[in-house]
Amino acid sequence: MTQKRIVLPTVADAKAFVAAAMKCDFDINVFYNRVIIDAKSILGVLSLDLTKVLTVEFYGENEEFESFLEEKAAAKYNAA
Numbered sequence: 001m002t003q004k005r006i007v008l009p010t011v012a013d014a015k016a017f018v019a020a021a022m023k024c025d026f027d028i029n030v031f032y033n034r035v036i037i038d039a040k041s042i043l044g045v046l047s048l049d050l051t052k053v054l055t056v057e058f059y060g061e062n063e064e065f066e067s068f069l070e071e072k073a074a075a076k077y078n079a080a
Contacts, residue, residue, distance in 0.1 A: 004056045004066075005074040013072065014050060018042045020068040026060030 008014045021028045021039040028039035032054050037044035039056065048054060053074040058065070 001057060001059050004069045005053050006056055006069055006072040007053055007074050007076075008045070008050050008072060010050070011046065014045050015042065017068065017072070018045050020065050024058070024060060024062045024065050026058060026062075028056065028058040028065075031055040031057065 006017075008017055018040060030037045030039050030045060030048065032048050032052055035048065037048060039045065039058075056069060
């Protein structure tokens with residue numbers, strides 16, 4: 001299991017995140033406070049507060065997906 005903290009500031013970013021998640025053959029969850037959402041659900045992801053830092057938890061490896069997570073890393077947005 002791996003956890004990453006990301007920011008999805010726009011609806012387009014959220015759509016790209018779900019598209020990247022759907023290419024993975026393992027479970028991916030998004031956490032915010034006590035809410036847990038399936039990362040492959042566009043409605044679920046869009047229901048989250050996209051202005052907040054989200055925690056992504058996944059149970060496999062996919063280089064393309066992990067690269068996307070690095071692009072959206074919360075640390076990059078906090079430093080800017």
